[in-house]
Amino acid sequence: MNIIGGPASQLLAGRVSEILEYNLPISEYRRFPDGELYTRVLDDFDVTHDITIIQSTVSDSDFISLLQLIDACSEAARINVVIPYMGYARQDKRFKRGEPISARAMARAIKADRVFTINIHSQSILDYFDAEAVNLDATPMIGEYIKNLKFKNPLIIAPDDGAIPLARSAASNLGIDYDFLEKTRISGEAVSIKPKSIEVRGRDVIIIDDIISTGGTMAETISLLRSQGAREVFAACVHPVLSNSAILKLFKAGVRGIIATDTLDKGVSVVSVAPVIASVIKNI
Ligand code: R5P
Numbered sequence: 001m002n003i004i005g006g007p008a009s010q011l012l013a014g015r016v017s018e019i020l021e022y023n024l025p026i027s028e029y030r031r032f033p034d035g036e037l038y039t040r041v042l043d044d045f046d047v048t049h050d051i052t053i054i055q056s057t058v059s060d061s062d063f064i065s066l067l068q069l070i071d072a073c074s075e076a077a078r079i080n081v082v083i084p085y086m087g088y089a090r091q092d093k094r095f096k097r098g099e100p101i102s103a104r105a106m107a108r109a110i111k112a113d114r115v116f117t118i119n120i121h122s123q124s125i126l127d128y129f130d131a132e133a134v135n136l137d138a139t140p141m142i143g144e145y146i147k148n149l150k151f152k153n154p155l156i157i158a159p160d161d162g163a164i165p166l167a168r169s170a171a172s173n174l175g176i177d178y179d180f181l182e183k184t185r186i187s188g189e190a191v192s193i194k195p196k197s198i199e200v201r202g203r204d205v206i207i208i209d210d211i212i213s214t215g216g217t218m219a220e221t222i223s224l225l226r227s228q229g230a231r232e233v234f235a236a237c238v239h240p241v242l243s244n245s246a247i248l249k250l251f252k253a254g255v256r257g258i259i260a261t262d263t264l265d266k267g268v269s270v271v272s273v274a275p276v277i278a279s280v281i282k283n284i
Contacts, residue, residue, distance in 0.1 A: 001281070002045040002076075006055025006069055008062040009084060011265045013054040015274035020282060022052075029065060037061055039068035051076040052281050053112075056085040056264055058241065063087065063106065070112060080284065081112040081131075082277055084263035085239045089121035090211075104128040116280060118263050118273055119166070119210050119238040136280060138238050138261050138273045142208065143170035145259060145271045146236070151204040156236075157181065157195060159209055159221040166208050170236070181221065193224060201229030212237045212260070215246030222253040232256040238273075240266045 001022045005013025007029040017024040025043035032038055045051065051073045057063040066081070073079055091102035103121075107128035115133040120126065126133040146154060158167040158180035171178040182196040207221050218235045225233050235250050240260035247268075250258060262269040 001049050002051045003281075004041060004045075004051060004053045004069055004073065006053060006062065007065050008056040008058055008264075009054045009082075012056075012084060012262050012272070012274060012277070015262070015272055016052075016054060016278050016281070019274055019278040027069070037064050037068065039065055039072060041069070041072050045073075045076070047075045048077055050078045050080060050284065052080040052082060054082040054084065054277070057083060057087040057106070058085055058264060059087065067109060070110065078113040080114045080116065080281065081110060082116045082118075082281075083110075084118050084273060084277070085241070086117055086120055086125070089125055092122040092125055101128075107133075114284070116277065118261075118276070121210055134280070136273075136276050137169055138263070138271070138276055139166050139169040139208070140172065141271050141273065141276065142236050142238070142259060142261065143172070143174050143176065146170065146206055146234075147174050147176065151206075151232075153203050155179065155195075155198060155200060155203045155205050157200070157205055157207050157221070157225065159207055159217055163209050166210060166238070170206075170208055181224070194228060200225050202231055204232045204234070205230040206234045206236050206259070208236045210237065211239045211241055212246055212250075212258075213241040213243050215242070215249040218246075218255075219249040219253040222250060222255050226254045234259060236260065239263050240268050242266055242268070 003017045025045045028040045055066040088102040088106045103125045112131045115131045118136045156167045156171045156178040158164045164180045167178040179195040179198040184192045236259040258268040260268045261271045
């Protein structure tokens with residue numbers, strides 16, 4: 001089996017190939033003088049075996065590189081594509097008339113035998129792929145990491161009901177409490193936002209979400225929980241997109257630390273999803 005690391009996922013592809021001891025062909029990624037992307041798999045690979053391409057699509061050019069890699073590997077027996085972070089996944093609906101469902105447009109362009117995503121923003125996107133598509137869950141590994149930090153009386157909080165499955169999965173089997181923020185309208189003008197059932201006062205709180213992008217959602221949640229008496233507040237996510245001044249926003253809001261996975265290779269990517277990917281590829 002061969003593993004090809006796209007330009008956005010070289011560290012992760014390296015880690016997966018190290019676990020599995022699979023061949024890791026080297027590729028060249030550069031641009032033509034007019035700005036178009038040039039991709040070439042430099043090392044020969046055995047086309048009678050499966051190829052697994054690992055490439056997050058955080059930018060438009062990452063997406064084009066993925067399409068180029070799939071085409072470059074078209075002679076392989078079977079092509080598996082792992083998209084650790086899939087860009088455009090939050091455009092999974094037509095919010096306004098005339099808009100595309102961008103996640104569907106992206107999924108339809110990816111031609112492969114199997115596709116694996118990690119904590120994709122919405123499971124419904126999997127149906128848009130022509131291939132068999134499976135979503136992997138990295139949150140138990142975040143939970144393990146949190147457990148090893150040996151917090152006193154930790155509490156995992158989902159910033160909204162959409163993130164409840166992440167909080168539940170991170171906390172499961174670890175004996176850590178979890179809850180989610182609930183918005184209750186008190187009057188025409190006032191709303192109260194607080195954890196649905198568990199008091200945060202005096203506890204170390206870890207807020208978990210799928211993505212930290214601008215950091216707006218997380219910063220607001222950090223400030224809120226600190227104002228409600230949480231002791232230390234940590235921000236955890238699967239996908240550290242961290243656009244613009246996201247990190248600064250979190251620290252300004254009073255975060256103690258940021259915990260993320262290496263679906264995107266950032267300074268805060270302390271939890272590797274390589275074992276999750278290696279395990280499914282090995283069992284194909
Ligand atoms: C939203 O549905 C997602 O789960 C995240 O909460 C959101 O994408 C985070 O974005 P931002 O960091 O820009 O607030």
